[in-house]
Amino acid sequence: xxxxxxxxxxxxxxxxxxxxxxxxxxxxxxxxYWYQQSLDQGLQFLIQYYNxxxxxxxxxxxxxxxxxxxxxxxxxxxxxxxxxxxALYFCASRGQGANEKLFFGSGTQLSVL
Amino acid sequence: xxxxxxxxxxxSVQEAETVTLSCTYDTSESDYYLFWYKQPPxxxxxxxxxxxxxxxxxxTENRFSVNFQKAxxxxxxxxxxxxxxxxxxxxxxxxxxNDMRFGAGTRLTxxx
Numbered sequence: 658x659x660x661x662x663x664x665x666x667x668x669x670x671x672x673x674x675x676x677x678x679x680x681x682x683x684x685x686x687x688x689x690y691w692y693q694q695s696l697d698q699g700l701q702f703l704i705q706y707y708n709x710x711x712x713x714x715x716x717x718x719x720x721x722x723x724x725x726x727x728x729x730x731x732x733x734x735x736x737x738x739x740x741x742x743x744a745l746y747f748c749a750s751r752g753q754g755a756n757e758k759l760f761f762g763s764g765t766q767l768s769v770l
Numbered sequence: 771x772x773x774x775x776x777x778x779x780x781x782s783v784q785e786a787e788t789v790t791l792s793c794t795y796d797t798s799e800s801d802y803y804l805f806w807y808k809q810p811p812x813x814x815x816x817x818x819x820x821x822x823x824x825x826x827x828x829x830t831e832n833r834f835s836v837n838f839q840k841a842x843x844x845x846x847x848x849x850x851x852x853x854x855x856x857x858x859x860x861x862x863x864x865x866x867x868n869d870m871r872f873g874a875g876t877r878l879t880x881x882x
């Protein structure tokens with residue numbers, strides 16, 4: 658168990674809809690990362706937050722947004738969903754040490770039908 | 771932007787043999803971190819090994835070791851005495867400060 662909790666584990670929705678994915682980082686971790694993994698693909702970096710502030714941004718679509726709340730949990734909002742948004746969405750958290758690794762949640766599998 | 775390249779989409783190894791997975795990266799920085807993550811069929815991401823760029827000594831973790839060539843920007847993973855449980859996708863990753871990027875992955879098959 659990595660200590661990172663993602664909910665829900667599975668999500669099935671229709672095109673055009675909006676969903677929210679939730680992530681609770683490990684206790685004490687201030688950094689949260691979001692990644693998208695399409696079928697048999699690598700991890701595409703979406704966005705990273707540190708203590709409530711956006712710190713790094715990857716190839717995140719304008720239809721997607723995220724935030725980190727004062728209690729450090731994070732949400733990834735996906736809107737106007739398209740079939741191509743179907744993927745496994747990972748959240749990861751990292752400790753404050755410079756060489757700290759990322760601890761990954763088990764992911765949310767999103768299926769857009 | 772930093773890029774991580776894994777040139778081997780698939781690799782295969784006989785059980786108990788040794789296999790090396792390749793990874794190269796592009797950076798102009800001198801102080802960064804490199805990682806290898808394993809993703810088994812369960813799709814959980816599991817850290818295999820990490821290397822700090824300022825360290826010349828190659829990292830080792832039991833049967834896993836790396837060959838870190840900083841000048842060549844190369845970071846290969848060697849798996850010795852391969853086991854059936856090593857079968858997975860392996861991702862190389864580069865981190866500079868808050869930015870962490872992954873390669874496209876190498877699918878490793880272990881033959882009994």
